[in-house]
Structures are given as C-alpha cells and as structure tokens.
Amino acid sequence: xxxxxxxxxxxxxxxxxxxxxxxxxxxxxxxxxxxxxxxxxxxxxxxxxxxxxxxxxxxxxxxxxxxxxxxxxxxxxxxxxxxxxxxxxxxxxxxxxxxxxxxxxxxxxxxxxxxxxxxxxxxxxxxxxxxxxxxxxxxxxxxxxxxxxxxxxxxxxxxxxxxxxxxxxxxxxxxxxxxxxxxxxxxxxxxxxxxxxxxxxxxxxxxxxxxxxxxxxxxxxxxxxxxxxxxxxxxxxxxxxxxxxxxxxxxxxxxxxxxxxxxxxxxxxxxxxxxxxxxxxxxxxxxxxxxxxxxxxxxxxxxxxxxxxxxxxxxxxxxxxxxxxxxxxxxxxxxxxxxxxxxxxxxxxxxxxxxxxxxxxxxxxx
Amino acid sequence: xxxxxxxxxxxxxxxxxxxxxxxxxxxxxxxxxxxxxxxxxxxxxxxxxxxxxxxxxxxxxxxxxxxxxxxxxxxxxxxxxxxxxxxxxxxxxxxxxxxxxxxxxxxxxxxxxxxxxxxxxxxxxxxxxxxxxxxxxxxxxxxxxxxxxxxxxxxxxxxxxxxxxxxxxxxxxxxxxxxxxxxxxxxxxxxxxxxxxxxxxxxxxxxxxxxxxxxxxxxxxxxxxxxxxxxxxxxxxxxxxxxxxxxxxxxxxxxxxxxxxxxxxxxxxxxxxxxxxxxxxxxxxxxxxxxxxxxxxxxxxxxxxxxxxxxxxxxxxxxxxxxxxxxxxxxxxxxxx
Numbered sequence: 001x002x003x004x005x006x007x008x009x010x011x012x013x014x015x016x017x018x019x020x021x022x023x024x025x026x027x028x029x030x031x032x033x034x035x036x037x038x039x040x041x042x043x044x045x046x047x048x049x050x051x052x053x054x055x056x057x058x059x060x061x062x063x064x065x066x067x068x069x070x071x072x073x074x075x076x077x078x079x080x081x082x083x084x085x086x087x088x089x090x091x092x093x094x095x096x097x098x099x100x101x102x103x104x105x106x107x108x109x110x111x112x113x114x115x116x117x118x119x120x121x122x123x124x125x126x127x128x129x130x131x132x133x134x135x136x137x138x139x140x141x142x143x144x145x146x147x148x149x150x151x152x153x154x155x156x157x158x159x160x161x162x163x164x165x166x167x168x169x170x171x172x173x174x175x176x177x178x179x180x181x182x183x184x185x186x187x188x189x190x191x192x193x194x195x196x197x198x199x200x201x202x203x204x205x206x207x208x209x210x211x212x213x214x215x216x217x218x219x220x221x222x223x224x225x226x227x228x229x230x231x232x233x234x235x236x237x238x239x240x241x242x243x244x245x246x247x248x249x250x251x252x253x254x255x256x257x258x259x260x261x262x263x264x265x266x267x268x269x270x271x272x273x274x275x276x277x278x279x280x281x282x283x284x285x286x287x288x289x290x291x292x293x294x295x296x297x298x299x300x301x302x303x304x305x306x307x308x309x310x311x312x313x314x315x316x317x318x319x320x321x322x323x324x325x326x327x328x329x330x331x332x333x334x335x336x337x338x339x340x341x342x343x344x345x346x347x348x349x350x351x352x353x354x355x356x357x358x359x360x361x362x363x364x365x366x
Numbered sequence: 367x368x369x370x371x372x373x374x375x376x377x378x379x380x381x382x383x384x385x386x387x388x389x390x391x392x393x394x395x396x397x398x399x400x401x402x403x404x405x406x407x408x409x410x411x412x413x414x415x416x417x418x419x420x421x422x423x424x425x426x427x428x429x430x431x432x433x434x435x436x437x438x439x440x441x442x443x444x445x446x447x448x449x450x451x452x453x454x455x456x457x458x459x460x461x462x463x464x465x466x467x468x469x470x471x472x473x474x475x476x477x478x479x480x481x482x483x484x485x486x487x488x489x490x491x492x493x494x495x496x497x498x499x500x501x502x503x504x505x506x507x508x509x510x511x512x513x514x515x516x517x518x519x520x521x522x523x524x525x526x527x528x529x530x531x532x533x534x535x536x537x538x539x540x541x542x543x544x545x546x547x548x549x550x551x552x553x554x555x556x557x558x559x560x561x562x563x564x565x566x567x568x569x570x571x572x573x574x575x576x577x578x579x580x581x582x583x584x585x586x587x588x589x590x591x592x593x594x595x596x597x598x599x600x601x602x603x604x605x606x607x608x609x610x611x612x613x614x615x616x617x618x619x620x621x622x623x624x625x626x627x628x629x630x631x632x633x634x635x636x637x638x639x640x641x642x643x644x645x646x647x648x649x650x651x652x653x654x655x656x657x658x659x660x661x662x663x664x665x666x667x668x669x670x671x672x673x674x675x676x677x678x679x680x681x682x683x684x685x686x687x688x689x690x691x692x693x694x695x696x697x698x699x700x701x702x703x
Contacts, residue, residue: 088594088597091594092594095595095596095599096596098473099474099476102469102473103478106474106566110497113500113505113512116508116511170408173400174404174405174407176401176404177401177404181402190689190693192408192409192686193408193689194685194692195620195682195685196408198624198685200620200626200652201624201626202652202655203677206419206671207419210421210422211418214422230411233408234408262398263391263397264393291504293503294652294656297656319627322503323630326506326507337507341504344503345501345504352495352496355495
C-alpha cells in the first residue's frame with residue numbers, strides 16, 4: 001500500500017539496495033506507522049464513545065454502542081490517515097476496515113448460530129433416554145427424563161438414505177451429461193440445474209403431493225424421500241459437474257488415443273479421477289436433504305412413534321420434529337427442539353468435515 | 367520388344383477422402399442416449415413440478431378467478447381466499463433479507479478474494495460453505511431465540527427516528543417509557559434478518575467464484591500503475607464480476623422468496639396489506655402453505671397448491687434469470703488443464 005520500493009520491508013533486516021529496487025511493491029504489508037494509526041484510532045474512538053455515548057447521551061444497548069464506536073472509529077481513522085496520505089489511500093484504508101468489519105459480522109453470526117444451538121441443546125443431551133426413546137405416548141409437558149427423538153433420528157436416516165439412492169445416480173448422470181457432452185443442450189440443462197438449486201423446498205413437497213399423494217399414495221417416508229431427491233439432485237449435479245471439469249483433458253485424450261470408447265473413458269478414467277469430488281458432491285446433497293423441513297411436513301407429516309416401513313406410516317425427521325416442537329410453545333418441548341437441533345447440527349458438521357477431508361485428498365493426489 | 371502402351375483405363379471416380387469420423391460404437395451410442403436422457407430428466411422434473419401444480423390450481427382459479435390475486439384475507443370459512451397479502455409479505459421478507467445480505471455477501475466475497483491473509487482464505491471459504499450447509503430451521507431457532515431480543519431494540523430505534531417513513535412506522539408509541547415489545551417481535555423485519563443468513567452464503571459463493579477468476583494480468587497491471595487494492599477492485603474485479611454479483615444476488619433472492627421453516631417459526635400470521643415491516647404480524651406464501659396444509663380441506667388444498675404454483679412461477683423466473691446471467695458471466699466455463 002504505502003510501502004514503496006524505496007523503503008525496506010518493515011520487518012527483517014534491510015536488504016541490499018540493488019535487490020530492493022527489483023522487489024515487487026508490497027501491497028499487503030502494514031508499516032509501523034500504519035499499525036499505530038490503526039490502534040490509536042481504535043483507542044481514541046473507544047474513549048470518546050465511552051465518555052460521550054455512555055455518560056452524556058445515555059445510549060442503550062450493546063448493539064448501539066458497537067455501531068456508534070465503529071462509526072466514530074471510521075471518522076477518526078480517516079482523519080489520521082489523511083494527515084500523511086493522499087486521498088486514494090484514505091479511501092483504500094476505509095474500505096479495508098469496512099471489509100474487515102463485514103467479515104467479522106458474518107463470521108460472528110455464523111459462530112453464534114453454532115455455539116448457541118449446541119449450548120442450549122446440552123440440557124437435553126444429559127438424558128440418555130433422549131437418544132433411545134421415542135415420543136410415543138409422552139405428553140409435550142413431560143420432563144426430559146421421558147421420551148426422546150429416536151424416531152426422528154431413524155426417520156431422517158431412512159428418508160435421506162432413499163433420497164441418496166435416487167438423487168446420486170441421477171445427479172452424477174446429469175453431471176456427466178453436462179461435463180462430457182458439448183453443444184447447446186448441456187448448456188441449457190446447466191442453466192436449469194442452476195436455477196433448480198434454489199428451488200424452494202416447499203415446492204418439492206407440493207410437487208410430490210400433487211403427483212402421488214392426491215392419487216392415493218400414502219403420506220410416508222417414501223414420499224418425503226422422493227421430494228427430497230428433487231431438491232438434492234440439482235445440487236449433486238452442479239457440484240459433480242465442477243469436479244468432472246477439473247479432470248485434466250489430457251487424461252481423456254490419452255484414453256481415446258488408446259482406442260477406448262467414450263463410455264469406457266468416462267467409466268474408467270473420468271469418474272475414477274473425479275471420485276473425491278463426486279463424494280463431496282454427494283455429501284453436499286446429503287447436507288441439504290438432512291435439513292429439509294417443509295418437504296417432510298407436506299409429504300409425510302409429523303408423528304410421535306417409530307416408523308421403519310417407508311411406505312406405510314408418516315415418518316418424522318429431525319427438522320420437522322424441531323419445527324413442530326417449537327410451534328407448541330411448551331418450554332420443555334423447546335428444550336427438546338434444541339436438543340434435536342444440536343443432533344442435526346452435529347450430523348451436518350460431521351458431513352461437512354467429511355467433505356473437507358475428501359476434497360483435501362483430491363488436492364493431494366494431483 | 368514391343369512397347370505396349372497401356373490402354374487408357376476407364377476414367378476412375380475422383381478419389382474420396384477417407385471417412386475420418388467413424389460411427390459410434392454401440393456402447394457409445396447407448397452412453398450418448400443414456401446420458402442425454404438423464405440430463406434432460408432434470409428438465410422433465412422441473413417441467414413436471416410446474417405442470418402438476420398448475421393442473422391442481424385449475425379448480426381454484428376457475429372458482430375465484432382473478433379475485434384470487436387481489437383478495438387480501440385468507441378466510442376459508444367465508445370462502446374469501448386470496449394471496450395479495452401473502453405475496454406482499456413474501457416480497458417484504460425477501461426485501462429485508464436482500465438489503466441485509468447483499469452488502470454482507472459482497473463485502474465478504476471481496477474480503478476473501480482480495481483482502482484476507484493467505485492462510486485465512488481456505489478457512490473463510492469453508493465458513494461460507496458451512497453457512498450454506500446449516501439447515502434453515504436452525505437459523506429459524508437462532509433468529510427467534512437469540513436474535514429477536516436484540517433486534518427489537520433496533521426495530522424500536524428505527525421506528526423512533528424514521529417512523530415518518532411508512533416502512534418503519536409501527537402502530538404504537540415507540541417513545542413510551544414502557545414500550546410494547548410484543549408489537550415488534552414477530553415482524554417481517556426479524557424474519558428477513560433470519561432469512562438473510564441463508565441468502566448470504568448462496569450469493570457470496572457465486573460472487574467469490576467469479577471474483578477469483580478476475581484476470582490476474584489486469585490486476586497486476588492496475589497495481590503496476592500504482593493503484594491501491596481498492597483501486598484494483600473498483601476498476602478490475604467489480605467490472606469483471608458484475609455478472610456474478612447480479613446472478614448470485616438473484617439466486618439468493620430466489621432462495622429468500624421461498625424460505626419456509628425459519629419464516630414460519632418467526633412470523634405470526636396476519637393477512638394485511640401493510641408496508642410496516644417492523645410491526646408484528648405478516649405472512650409469506652411458503653409459510654402460509656406450511657401453516658395451513660395439515661388442517662386443510664380438499665378445496666383449501668387446491669387453493670394452497672395454487673399459491674404454491676404462483677410461488678413456483680415467481681422463483682423460477684428469478685432463478686432462471688440468475689442462472690442465465692451467471693452462465694453468461696463465466697464465458698470460459700470449461701477449464702482445460
């Protein structure tokens with residue numbers, strides 16, 4: 001930024017002059033001066049806001065304090081930087097602080113979501129029956145020592161399992177079509193797939209309702225799984241296509257040169273090379289399916305008892321259990337809801353870590 | 367020795383080039399047909415969603431006619447059903463969500479692509495992916511139990527100082543010593559804040575992917591001319607990523623329009639044509655469907671499916687435009703390594 005080629009880098013010993021002149025301009029290094037103006041502005045704005053806002057204006061709330069502090073900081077910092085720098089650099093500094101603040105807000109919001117859910121779910125976790133019993137015959141006001149969410153956990157796994165069986169072949173097939181075929185068709189399909197990734201889940205539920213349930217198909221885990229597959233397929237397809245595209249073209253051509261047909265090339269070269277990426281795509285799809293509430297609400301409906309047969313009875317799932325439990329407004333049900341939310345979050349986190357590990361393997365192999 | 371002159375042979379046909387393109391092998395023909403069929407099945411599913419919802423909504427549209435779109439209340443007992451209020455509510459929630467999500471997503475994407483320390487980049491990308499993977503119902507819990515008690519202070523402050531603006535007006539005295547918190551709790555504003563948590567990762571992921579593709583040569587050229595980092599962003603990254611910004615935001619908008627569970631937890635249903643986003647009580651299309659589906663009779667079901675059909679048309683239009691813009695923006699989609 002301000003460090004020009006004339007100055008030596010702020011840290012380390014000064015390099016010989018001839019080398020310094022050739023070194024590229026450092027754009028990410030802050031000099032001592034920069035650090036001081038940043039820290040000084042932070043401190044002085046804090047002091048000013050504490051005096052004025054807390055004691056003179058009598059402002060309310062932590063949120064208001066932080067916002068006023070930040071705005072004061074921006075003003076002071078702009079003034080300090082402007083004392084020794086031209087305008088473009090002042091603007092650059094202000095944008096930098098704004099982007100740091102925005103990123104801080106986003107990361108903070110995400111981490112509060114995770115921490116808060118797990119912290120409030122802890123209470124339900126201390127009772128073992130929470131994982132081994134169902135809510136059959138248990139009243140919503142019963143203490144946490146009775147009942148549990150086993151039926152919702154089992155239901156989630158069955159539904160997502162069936163949905164994976166449908167959506168992964170379909171999604172990877174679509175990915176192969178989009179990545180391995182040229183022309184206008186795949187491009188159009190890609191646009192539609194991209195649009196379908198943001199399809200509201202409730203519409204997938206309504207679709208299965210209008211397609212099957214109106215014509216006599218029972219409201220069941222199977223119906224929910226089909227609806228889930230509708231929303232999962234585009235996600236698997238899009239992520240899968242990305243991973244197929246990074247398979248080096250040279251591998252394909254080598255296979256063709258050996259006389260392999262296109263089918264054989266895809267089966268023996270492209271798909272195995274993209275294995276890790278396809279696993280990641282599957283996991284992304286599963287993570288989406290696991291969290292779907294409205295789909296299960298419409299295609300299956302909530303239940304309090306265990307259902308193993310996917311085509312017979314309504315089959316509950318974790319998100320739907322959370323939804324119905326919160327809607328009752330009973331404090332104990334809300335505790336159960338947070339317990340179920342923690343389980344759900346733990347599943348999603350585990351899937352997420354698995355996806356990371358898989359994609360890291362891929363990076364290491366190449 | 368007699369020299370035999372070769373007899374002129376009958377004129378041969380002009381030599382034809384050998385056919386270089388061999389016919390497809392049988393296995394390839396099957397492969398081609400099969401992958402095309404699977405690829406187009408996604409289109410068939412999309413079409414089927416529209417067709418089946420459309421067919422189911424015929425009786426409702428025949429019964430209510432255009433009044434279905436202009437009636438405010440949802441009152442099946444008196445046979446007065448319409449989606450004017452819920453459409454407005456849907457737009458309000460999505461509007462709030464996008465007003466919050468757009469700057470955050472854009473800023474975060476720029477931060478990841480241009481500002482973050484190199485070691486932090488991978489972690490931040492993971493954070494965005496994780497944020498997208500967290501189920502919407504959990505954001506609903508977060509918004510309802512953690513965010514709401516803080517956000518109503520903000521609501522009150524807005525209505526105190528900007529109450530003259532219809533959007534921020536609340537039907538109560540915001541300056542009262544004991545203010546009526548319940549007037550602020552279940553508003554479209556708070557629902558929108560929760561939905562923005564789902565919109566941010568979608569928009570941010572698309573934007574970041576496009577920003578990362580901004581040509582390195584142009585970036586370095588801008589730096590070589592003495593530009594600051596912000597100068598590089600303004601003159602190189604943002605113009606290059608315009609399509610990604612628009613497309614990603616619209617994709618997030620499509621998501622925000624259809625979000626169900628989180629909204630249904632936070633909003634308390636009210637069928638009003640009111641612009642007051644800070645006031646408790648509103649309803650969105652998807653929350654209407656989720657809330658009334660369990661107890662609906664046959665004709666009400668048809669009405670709900672019609673509402674779903676309208677939502678489908680809206681989100682399909684938004685999402686397809688978004689997908690089109692995104693696909694245009696990355697012209698060199700195929701990366702040949």
